[in-house]
Amino acid sequence: MCGIVGYVGADHAKEKIIDGLKRLEYRGYDSAGIALPIDGKIQIRKHVGEIRNLEKIIGEPEFDSAVGIGHTRWATHGAPSDLNSHPHGNSDNSIAIVHNGIIENYQEIKEWLARDYGVTFKSETDSEVIAHLIGIFYDGDLLEAVNKAVAEMRGAYAVCAIAAAEPDKIVAVRKDAPLVAGVGKGFNFIASDIPALLKYVRQVYLIENNETVVLTKDDIVIYNEEGRKVRRDVFNVTWDADAAEKEGYEHFMLKEIHEQPKGIYETLTRRINDDGSIRLDGISMTKEDIENFNKVYIVACGTAYHAGLVGKLVIEKMAHVPVEIDVASEFRYRDPFVDENTLFIAISQSGETLDTLAALREAKRKGARVLSVVNVVGSSVARESDDVFYTWAGPEIAVASTKAYTTQLICMYLLGLYMGKTKGTIEDDYYDKVLSDLKALPDKVELLLKKEDEIAEIARKYHRREQVFFIGRGLDSGVSYEGSLKLKEISYINSFAIAAGELKHGTIALMEEETLVFALATQDFLYEKMVSNVEEIRARGARIISVAKEGRTEIEKVTDEVIYIPDCIDEVSPVLAVIPLQLFAYYVARERGCNIDKPKNLAKSVTVE
């Protein structure tokens, strides 16, 4: 995720900014840059890759100042490159900005600036328009110019701006993206996140939405939307830098579980137009292409494969096309039936998983159209695909994938709806119902996360088990696989997932007194069958934890614990059903004292076979 650090003081802004940016490295980034006002001009240096690449080009003592802004970028619009890195300048570099977030109407602004002001753009980013807007409105007062620019922008942003003609100040503004001002003596900081500042300050102002801040070395002035000064109490940071990186959560995994409402919102909402149609930026498949696919192939590994299991059922139902699914390591070695009428979907958080990449190349060689669902912009899978559908989950740091999974599911739904609508295989009423249930998900996930204590309590009760089963039917069966993987990878418990109807064909032999089984029963049309499956294993003495939709209380009679998820249509329930499983895995691992964020033998990005 992008990081912002700005400094106003007496000297050596460069040093402090680099320090701050390094404190944000853990969040992931693909390039870094810095802008300083020097001798009446703004100088910008930026470089793709790690901060040490940037450090190599800012070494000379003349490149320094008492004021400056810096940025680490996590690409959303435009691949990682020197030009797309921040800071961005206006046409004559009299203004420079850094930006976190997304400017939704940047295309409109770009066209307007090009047409009416002859502006030419150096980068492919949405952010560059901000520098030009401020430049056009600038008349000797940076605060006023920033306010005017903001009035033209739609979207989410934390922006910091400097002007060559006012080299003693930074003006910053926020809407739906974090921003904090750090209070020093004879210097002040602005940053997107507290960890960036902790080496230098412990007192911060938390900037609120639609507020603007002017920082000079001796003063921090906050203005509200109406331009009136705001009094804000300082917030004393008591955590150490390590805890601050996790924003108070004990582990990145827990932080990322809690970031899911935001990830789902970002991935979903920006792709839905006001009239309910779906906008798939970055995907150039035509109606004819979609109509000509006679098969879809989904290929991925691990958690991404589990998202594909749900995707298969969703796309088949909505787009009326057969969908095959395989793990990448099998697909690549078995000469699969793939041709130019196949849509090949690769799902990958990192975009660097070697097996997925090799499978994608194999599918391409056979003529398939390749669409990837990827979290890391500009990654190998993204670069080698015909179309890329990004999950806007933000960087995932914990090895166990959580927010990438739920945003991958969102992409599957959007793709199913889009293809179904384009082909005319989806009824309007059904389309509207799915869409409205999808839009309700961020709030429902938020609600479900409030059951954290209840789930932690269940985890405490059962954390000593050495074997756990996960069962479900239909879409729940795909979620069972994910729940089982989460538990085994971070707690090292031997867990096993199986379609509930398949139990009696062998696995039921393992059911005995006290065997622990997680039963997912969120599919209304399979609910009764699921209750019967649970009864069968209960009769053998198994302990059951069920996940069911609110109001479906029948299952209480046959289970030891029930975790209820908010009501929704069956199709979207996997996004909700997985949350208790993630939390259960997390709290079991915590009780067992495991290294949750870095489980043994596992890596975040598997770039070997």
Ligand code: F6R
């Ligand atoms: C499990 C997990 C892995 C990954 C798998 C694929 O929590 O994270 O199973 O899902 O290694 O990785 P990506 O999605 O990066 O291709």
